[in-house]
Amino acid sequence: MVLHDTDDTTGQPTPARTGLENLLAEDRRFAPDPEFAAQANVHAEVYSWANADRLDFWADQARGLLDWATPFTQTLDWSGAPVARWFADGTLNAAYNAVDRHVAAGRGDRVALHFEGEPGDTRTLTYADLLREVSKAANALTELGVRTGDRVAIYLPLIPEAVIAMLACARIGAPHSVVFGGFSAQALHSRILDADARVVITADGGYRRGAPSALKSTVDEALAAGSGEIVRHVLVVRRTGQDVDWTEGRDLWWHDAVDGASDQHEAVAVEAEHPLFILYTSGTTGKPKGIFHTTGGYLTQAAWTHRNVFDLKPETDVYWCTADIGWITGHTYVVYGPLINGATQVIYEGTPDTPDRGRWWDIVQKYRVSILYTAPTAIRTCMKWGEELPSARDLSSLRVLGSVGEPINPEAWTWYRRVIGGDRTPVVDTWWQTETGAIMISPLPGVTAAKPGSAQVPLPGIAATVVDDDAQPVPDGAGGYLVLTEPWPAMLRGVWGDEQRFRDTYWSRFPGIYFAGDGAKKDDDGDIWLLGRVDDVMNVSGHRLSTTEIESALVAHPAVAEAAVVGAADDTTGQAVVAFVILRGDAQTDPETVGEDLRAHVAKLIGPIAKPRTVLVVPELPKTRSGKIMRRLLRDVAEHRQVGDATTLADASVMDLIQQGLATPSTD
Numbered sequence: 086m087v088l089h090d091t092d093d094t095t096g097q098p099t100p101a102r103t104g105l106e107n108l109l110a111e112d113r114r115f116a117p118d119p120e121f122a123a124q125a126n127v128h129a130e131v132y133s134w135a136n137a138d139r140l141d142f143w144a145d146q147a148r149g150l151l152d153w154a155t156p157f158t159q160t161l162d163w164s165g166a167p168v169a170r171w172f173a174d175g176t177l178n179a180a181y182n183a184v185d186r187h188v189a190a191g192r193g194d195r196v197a198l199h200f201e202g203e204p205g206d207t208r209t210l211t212y213a214d215l216l217r218e219v220s221k222a223a224n225a226l227t228e229l230g231v232r233t234g235d236r237v238a239i240y241l242p243l244i245p246e247a248v249i250a251m252l253a254c255a256r257i258g259a260p261h262s263v264v265f266g267g268f269s270a271q272a273l274h275s276r277i278l279d280a281d282a283r284v285v286i287t288a289d290g291g292y293r294r295g296a297p298s299a300l301k302s303t304v305d306e307a308l309a310a311g312s313g314e315i316v317r318h319v320l321v322v323r324r325t326g327q328d329v330d331w332t333e334g335r336d337l338w339w340h341d342a343v344d345g346a347s348d349q350h351e352a353v354a355v356e357a358e359h360p361l362f363i364l365y366t367s368g369t370t371g372k373p374k375g376i377f378h379t380t381g382g383y384l385t386q387a388a389w390t391h392r393n394v395f396d397l398k399p400e401t402d403v404y405w406c407t408a409d410i411g412w413i414t415g416h417t418y419v420v421y422g423p424l425i426n427g428a429t430q431v432i433y434e435g436t437p438d439t440p441d442r443g444r445w446w447d448i449v450q451k452y453r454v455s456i457l458y459t460a461p462t463a464i465r466t467c468m469k470w471g472e473e474l475p476s477a478r479d480l481s482s483l484r485v486l487g488s489v490g491e492p493i494n495p496e497a498w499t500w501y502r503r504v505i506g507g508d509r510t511p512v513v514d515t516w517w518q519t520e521t522g523a524i525m526i527s528p529l530p531g532v533t534a535a536k537p538g539s540a541q542v543p544l545p546g547i548a549a550t551v552v553d554d555d556a557q558p559v560p561d562g563a564g565g566y567l568v569l570t571e572p573w574p575a576m577l578r579g580v581w582g583d584e585q586r587f588r589d590t591y592w593s594r595f596p597g598i599y600f601a602g603d604g605a606k607k608d609d610d611g612d613i614w615l616l617g618r619v620d621d622v623m624n625v626s627g628h629r630l631s632t633t634e635i636e637s638a639l640v641a642h643p644a645v646a647e648a649a650v651v652g653a654a655d656d657t658t659g660q661a662v663v664a665f666v667i668l669r670g671d672a673q674t675d676p677e678t679v680g681e682d683l684r685a686h687v688a689k690l691i692g693p694i695a696k697p698r699t700v701l702v703v704p705e706l707p708k709t710r711s712g713k714i715m716r717r718l719l720r721d722v723a724e725h726r727q728v729g730d731a732t733t734l735a736d737a738s739v740m741d742l743i744q745q746g747l748a749t750p751s752t753d
């Protein structure tokens with residue numbers, strides 16, 4: 086199996102989950118309920134249609150799911166590969182499709198958003214409300230000088246204004262760049278600069294874990310770091326009422342700029358290939374990549390997958406995706422997919438444990454949520470908290486459950502279905518990436534017999550497979566690398582400002598084929614099992630982190646001479662960041678507190694999500710003769726395993742030194 090790589094700079098994927106072979110041996114599959122299957126939006130024939138004519142299938146979806154200002158006549162232009170052009174001669178507007186047309190069709194009174202703030206405050210916005218708010222915000226942005234094509238940075242908590250701001254940008258054809266509210270000033274600064282954003286939309290703060298958490302001050306700090314030179318205005322939503330510093334002429338309150346603006350605004354029809362947004366994600370180097378998506382193809386696949394992977398019935402379902410808008414899941418499955426489909430959804434600002442650990446299940450009960458989409462790490466956390474909490478609530482409204490972000494172990498999958506889904510709901514394990522824009526591999530509820538732990542099959546119209554080192558598809562029962570062999574509508578169109586990096590990262594490992602960076606295996610039925618990343622990317626709680634980026638942050642600390650970071654298996658978060666550091670000889674550090682100092686330092690430079698779980702001070706790092714750090718050996722140490730083959734080390738005694746050193750100074 087190719088997954089036991091010999092290159093010490095690429096990591097082995099996280100070990101296949103426990104019990105996998107057992108579960109397969111027992112062949113524990115869940116056949117679709119016949120009643121559910123009879124009512125499902127799609128049936129098995131959809132695969133034969135898409136297989137027979139993939140482009141015809143997507144063209145038909147693009148026409149059926151979206152309203153076009155100018156209909157397209159070309160489906161795919163792949164002559165500029167790897168930059169695809171889908172539906173390129175058509176024009177449309179994303180916000181018009183997400184909002185206006187529902188109102189025009191008489192669905193203005195349907196609830197679009199049930200907002201639940203962490204402190205318990207609520208707001209309900211119908212599609213008609215959303216149309217007014219988005220139009221006003223679009224007029225306010227225009228007033229601030231934002232034009233079609235300009236970039237706008239958004240740094241907001243998950244409140245209705247986040248959705249409104251994204252749609253207002255889309256309405257004028259200004260690509261948005263949403264930066265997750267947990268990222269640091271430094272991270273925000275570099276993203277503003279890279280996208281050359283002229284306006285930043287933020288809030289005074291948001292509620293997290295029962296307390297207001299500041300955002301505006303982080304924007305101030307980011308702009309002071311240099312991006313203030315290019316940012317003309319900061320639009321600030323009042324959410325928490327906390328004190329903020331104010332720069333006259335630059336800063337404006339949202340309520341002053343937006344509330345009084347006209348609620349009439351004509352959405353700008355843009356070309357299908359006009360950029361809709363940029364979203365930064367960690368790669369294998371220290372510099373985040375600005376993944377960008379365009380309009381027509383992205384919206385087509387967002388809408389199709391949202392409707393059919395979750396079997397959405399827009400008139401009756403109440404949908405809830407727990408992701409923040411700072412991630413791709415929030416873009417595709419909180420904003421664009423659900424709203425294009427005219428769904429009613431819940432958005433929740435806070436954490437699952439506030440005011441207590443029953444909060445999520447209170448929300449499901451209160452709004453009678455019928456479709457829930459969340460991450461394995463959240464499911465495992467709820468498992469730890471015990472099934473009494475969900476069992477004490479009425480969750481009988483749930484009818485479809487989804488999982489995303491990392492491999493879901495069969496134990497968590499079966500717990501999710503049994504305890505949350507009452508043993509009746511389909512569970513869909515959906516594989517995709519920021520780059521793919523929308524779901525690529527997933528069972529279809531009502532169609533596929535579900536197999537716990539496996540994402541199973543490429544969706545109709547998607548060509549995904551597992552190949553070996555020579556790009557040859559592996560036989561059933563074997564492992565290799567996950568690749569996408571045909572262009573798909575929602576695919577990234579590039580890395581913002583860096584086409585070479587786009588080509589190098591995704592299209593050079595196997596020429597002409599998209600390399601996802603994930604290891605995968607096909608079981609004897611040909612179903613796909615994801616095995617984790619095969620590059621220097623970690624997946625912590627479904628969030629992507631780069632080993633190199635955290636290493637760069639660590640060596641930027643005056644006390645650190647060298648650093649190596651690995652992702653170690655973790656029961657709850659999937660992987661956890663473990664850092665090995667060599668301190669400078671002259672470092673004035675207290676061995677008692679150095680671990681905590683370095684954790685805080687990483688939080689400051691990148692954000693709290695990147696904080697190492699463990700910092701280990703070591704005298705040496707294991708390196709090959711050519712100087713490459715052998716992360717594989719460090720991962721063995723971090724996962725408390727017998728250290729593997731170390732014969733290619735330049736100095737074979739290093740591992741002994743590390744092991745001895747570890748007896749004492751670990752911080753957890």
Ligand code: WT7
Pocket residue numbers: 366413414488489490491492493514515516517518519520540601602603615616617618624627628629
């Ligand atoms: C990476 C993409 C897609 C939105 C959330 C993360 C991992 C994602 C699954 C899944 C196994 C998964 C992969 C992928 N991943 N979903 N269902 N099973 N692994 O988006 O930050 O772009 O990360 O997340 O490793 O490459 P992202």
